[in-house]
Amino acid sequence: MHRAAVCLILLASLLPLSGSGSAAELNIEDFRFDGPLGSEGARIEKLDASHFRVTLSHAPTHPDWANNCQFEIVRHAKGSPLRLDVKFDHPKPQFAFDEYFHSWSYDGRQWQPIQWERRSNGKENRLLFPPFEQDRVLFGLQVPMSYEDAAEMLDAWAEHPHAALHDFGRSLEGRKLLRLEITDPESPHPREKRWVHYFANQHPGEHNSQWRMVGMIQWLLSDRGADCRRRSICHFILMMSPDAPSKGWYRVNRQGVDMNRSYRVEGADPQSQAHEAYLAQKDLEGLMASSAPVTDIWSMHTWGGMVDPILTPGPEIGALLGPKEQFREILSKQDPNRLIKPLQFSEDRGATTWSGGPGRQFKITAVLCEGAGAIFTKEQNVESGECLIRAIAEYYSGTRR
Numbered sequence: 001m002h003r004a005a006v007c008l009i010l011l012a013s014l015l016p017l018s019g020s021g022s023a024a025e026l027n028i029e030d031f032r033f034d035g036p037l038g039s040e041g042a043r044i045e046k047l048d049a050s051h052f053r054v055t056l057s058h059a060p061t062h063p064d065w066a067n068n069c070q071f072e073i074v075r076h077a078k079g080s081p082l083r084l085d086v087k088f089d090h091p092k093p094q095f096a097f098d099e100y101f102h103s104w105s106y107d108g109r110q111w112q113p114i115q116w117e118r119r120s121n122g123k124e125n126r127l128l129f130p131p132f133e134q135d136r137v138l139f140g141l142q143v144p145m146s147y148e149d150a151a152e153m154l155d156a157w158a159e160h161p162h163a164a165l166h167d168f169g170r171s172l173e174g175r176k177l178l179r180l181e182i183t184d185p186e187s188p189h190p191r192e193k194r195w196v197h198y199f200a201n202q203h204p205g206e207h208n209s210q211w212r213m214v215g216m217i218q219w220l221l222s223d224r225g226a227d228c229r230r231r232s233i234c235h236f237i238l239m240m241s242p243d244a245p246s247k248g249w250y251r252v253n254r255q256g257v258d259m260n261r262s263y264r265v266e267g268a269d270p271q272s273q274a275h276e277a278y279l280a281q282k283d284l285e286g287l288m289a290s291s292a293p294v295t296d297i298w299s300m301h302t303w304g305g306m307v308d309p310i311l312t313p314g315p316e317i318g319a320l321l322g323p324k325e326q327f328r329e330i331l332s333k334q335d336p337n338r339l340i341k342p343l344q345f346s347e348d349r350g351a352t353t354w355s356g357g358p359g360r361q362f363k364i365t366a367v368l369c370e371g372a373g374a375i376f377t378k379e380q381n382v383e384s385g386e387c388l389i390r391a392i393a394e395y396y397s398g399t400r401r
């Protein structure tokens with residue numbers, strides 16, 4: 001190439017950033033839908049200077065299930081307020097992409113909530129962002145958590161001498177399936193005498209429930225959790241469908257299976273279960289066959305309102321431990337800011353759910369832990385998890401007797 005031509009190209013590439021001092025205009029090339037927080041198949045159009053329209057695609061095998069609206073603006077975000085129209089072309093969407101608040105962030109750590117302009121209808125809605133002060137912006141559902149975020153936190157927690165990371169396989173796209181175990185190996189109580197609590201997230205888009213678990217883990221690994229670490233073993237699966245955050249799948253895995261309709265009471269079976277659910281159930285069955293089987297299993301979700309736990313009692317409730325109403329009182333006492341609704345009780349739920357299935361298979365306490373769609377910050381979701389684990393630590397007093 002001629003030297004002058006090279007100079008001109010160089011000059012042209014520098015111009016938008018220099019001279020007048022005004023920032024380059026945001027364009028559709030600046031949006032990325034296939035990053036760690038993504039939305040598979042989403043399309044974007046530019047309608048005006050800072051006005052765009054995103055058309056969402058759908059989950060594998062479910063034309064009526066919109067993918068979550070998630071993206072990264074990789075450059076040029078700084079400047080005039082972004083107006084974003086979002087739509088989903090289906091006559092009767094099964095789940096509304098605009099049911100919950102979303103959040104945006106410059107660094108993926110500090111998140112700002114943003115609400116839809118209209119009431120949810122699952123078909124079209126609009127967001128008006130405040131003027132961005134930086135050029136790179138991340139955006140996602142609830143308080144988002146990418147697989148990479150989760151992996152980084154899990155690696156950091158695993159450095160603690162009382163934490164261990166168990167790798168129980170790979171997702172269909174090759175991501176690690178990880179279970180974090182927290183207990184004090186030096187405890188005077190033998191493992192078979194400790195309470196064993198198990199917490200897992202099934203619906204990958206229900207990110208607030210993942211931040212709830214982060215709050216539980218942080219408390220357990222702090223000085224305040226030392227007594228609980230001696231008396232119990234806590235297992236956490238932050239993501240049972242780790243391929244989902246980069247695709248924007250709200251409830252499913254790559255096969256399009258609803259991850260909370262994926263349990264098999266008759267026993268784990270690779271032929272009839274979603275791939276990741278099969279591996280998780282097989283891992284759980286391994287724990288149940290060990291000398292320290294799970295006492296209580298918590299299926300961690302998000303729906304509207306505050307955190308909403310619904311417990312189906314197993315044999316220790318009211319027998320080895322106080323009456324179930326005592327658990328409710330303790331939970332209320334441990335939650336001064338009322339982030340959690342009063343504990344409810346129910347008969348067991350559907351056999352294919354992760355709250356109903358394990359309860360039937362193993363006759364253990366099972367909890368459907370819902371809610372927190374109205375908790376708009378990472379900090380408060382983390383706080384709700386702290387309240388929950390403090391209550392569990394208090395109600396599950398002493399050790400298994």
Ligand SMILES: [Zn+2]
Pocket residue numbers: 203206260300301302
């Ligand atoms: Zn759910």
